[in-house]
Amino acid sequence: MIEDAEVELILSDLFDIHGYDFTNYARASLKRRIHRLFTLDKFPSFAEFRYRIKSDTGYLKQVIEGLTVTVTEMFRDPLFYKALRTEVVPSLAAKPFIRIWHAGCSTGEEVFSMAILLREANLLHKSLLYATDLNPEVLEKARKGIFPLAQMKLYSENYIEAGGKQDFSSYYTAQYGQVKFDEKLAERMIFSTHNLVSDRSFNEFDLVLCRNVLIYFDKYLQERTLHLFDESIGKLGYLALGSKETLNFSALKPKYKQLSKEKIWRKIG
Structure with a gap:
């Protein structure tokens, strides 16, 4: 499981390097989504996961899509x-x-x-x-x-x-x-x-x-x-x-x- 300190590192990288500010998003929800990305893409270590986010703009798009909620429908409710x-x-x-x-x-x-x-x-x-x-x-x-x-x-x-x-x-x-x-x-x-x-x-x-x-x-x-x-x-x-x-x-x-x-x-x- 991704640790709380590792979540903070990812959020810091997203903001400092790419300008995406998730600082005040609910932590439990973010942690679940970050862990899901980490396991889905089968990274051997957190360091490699973090490096990919920092350096690969193509993968960054996947991360942003994974962290933002896109569940919707027409005339919902x-x-x-x-x-x-x-x-x-x-x-x-x-x-x-x-x-x-x-x-x-x-x-x-x-x-x-x-x-x-x-x-x-x-x-x-x-x-x-x-x-x-x-x-x-x-x-x-x-x-x-x-x-x-x-x-x-x-x-x-x-x-x-x-x-x-x-x-x-x-x-x-x-x-x-x-x-x-x-x-x-x-x-x-x-x-x-x-x-x-x-x-x-x-x-x-x-x-x-x-x-x-x-x-x-x-x-x-x-x-x-x-x-x-x-x-x-x-x-x-x-x-x-x-x-x-x-x-x-x-x-x-x-x-x-x-x-x-x-x-x-x-x-x-």
Whole structure:
């Protein structure tokens, strides 16, 4: 098993040599992921594992992908998307232009889900969806809008449970076991690397979504990230978090009011 001191050495190398800062990520989760990389690639010693990370930029991409969480799906937690559809999207309609930030967007499934909601509300044409992630590899996948055909049955079920009324397959074309989503959805998306640990706010948004990312941060980084989102959310804007995440223990809580049972808050102060 990788030792705690060895985890610290890897994190130090990632930051000092490559600029990736995992300092305030939850240690237990990082340790499990580092150990998994070490055993999967059958390194004979920790020293060789460390040397490979320090010197091989190709392998570094694998390490970053292994340390960042890329588990996602379209219309994940359908009742959450139903709340977005019924409680948030209609309130955005009055705005002359809508800006939405998906922070930690992974391979883009949730960004395309949001674009579909906006199209069905006839709002996509006046919206921009900013999708960011630490990991440039997953952003490249997200940009293409190509997903496995085998996932479409689940995604279609999620979509219907989230209040979708259209034929879900009308949003993509299928070929050779993969599907490509309508390029008109992607035209309203901007993909870019952004590090929640070190980068600043870059725009004012009507809605910020960051789902199932904060659970991998320690308390300090969670609070720092929530303040970054607060700086980025305009008056009466919204913040949406994952099912195991909350604003309730943050110093920011008095500035926000939670909607329904879902993890969506509206800025009131």
